[in-house]
Amino acid sequence: MINLTNQKIVLGISGGIAAYKCAELVRRLKDHGCDVKVVMTESAKHFITPLTMQAVSGEMVSDSLLDPSAEAAMGHIEFAKWADLILVAPATSNIIAKMAAGIADDLLTTLLLATPAKVAIAPAMNQQMYAHPATQANLATLKARNVAIWGPGKGEQACGDVGAGRMLEPHELVSLCTEPAKPALLAGKTITITAGPTREPLDPVRFISNHSSGKMGYALAQAALSFGAHVNLISGPVTISAPQGVNLINIESAEQLLHESLKYAPHSDAFIGCAAVADYRAASIATQKMKKQGDELTLSLVKNPDVIAAVANLTQNRPYTVGFAAETQNVANYAKGKLTNKNLDMICANDVSHNDVGFNSERNALTLYWQNEQLDLPETSKIEIAVKVIEQLAKRL
Secondary structure, three states: OOOOOOOEEEEEEOOOHHHHHHHHHHHHHHHOOOEEEEEEOOHHHHOOOHHHHHHHHOOOOEOOOOOHHHHOOOHHHHHHHHOOEEEEEEEOHHHHHHHHHOOOOOHHHHHHHHOOOEEEEEEOOOHHHHHOHHHHHHHHHHHHOOOEEOOOEEEEOOOOOEEEEEOOOHHHHHHHHOHHHOOOOOOOOEEEEEEOEOOEEOOOOOEEOOOOOOHHHHHHHHHHHHOOOEEEEEEOOOOOOOOOOOEEEEOOOHHHHHHHHHHHHHHOOEEEEOOEOOOEEEOOOOOOOOOOOOOOOOOOEEEOOOHHHHHHOOOOOOOEEEEEEEEOOOHHHHHHHHHHHOOOOEEEEEEOOOOOOOOOOOEEEEEEEEOOEEEEEEEEEHHHHHHHHHHHHHHOO
């Protein structure tokens, strides 16, 4: 489990629909040993009640700058000095604008000006509001002031739009909250990680792909960042946002993945091949959309390059090479075979025959194999699994 014991976090909730996630966020933070105090804006109370937040936090909720009992002891200064971290989640476009302008017209915005603690925000708003130049300028201002910007994620929004603007999920925010407490085990190291699926085109509108969401690879990137590494993330098409601070390289096909992997791997201390690479591609790609002809269609496929083996067999500047084996049967045998046959230093094996772990799930369970050693990582969130994998990697670099 991620260790947050004795971390003091003030959760500032502003008025967005994503406020409903804050009860789960507080519960998870407390499960990990955190002390949590909640501050709410007036608009936040229209989405989730102070009573709910009091119940999950075990603390009185603060919501007024002009509370005589609190302000007799300068409550906002007390909050500001108490916190190790102030996390504003959800951070609406309104409160982001206030923070950028230095406005202090309620308890939350006042303590944000008064605190010496680290400040992080989890943006949550309509995708058009997020993309607006004013919001982007405000975010750039906050970033320049060393405010951590966590997210947003991409996907379907409460209004029905699809795009960037979703607040990160509670388990993702919990992981990000651990960053100040983590030792810089990978400071000065460069880690290159591949993630997501590849797409192998058949014609201008069709392609061969798989169910990989990229969540495991992106979690590994976040974990490596939190341990101080410089991270290159080579990603196939996904609907999630890359962790802030990675060098993101977008690809589509296995051949593109190979090209970028061989470009970055020789300059890396470690290479983690977490992408789900298509084994085959079309022998020829139709230049026009293929039309229906008859009841059957025969496709001619040719084998794709083996990306992880190509990296593992570099003769110069070879990085420590980690593979993944997503299998539905004989998991241990297949994984150990890949470890040896592909010349890997380490392989992470998981059974994707279960719907509750692996592809598209928020959870995973892995067994790590080396030539003469193995380690079982029981089922938990992908970000917690990622932290454990990166810890094992750091020991060997």
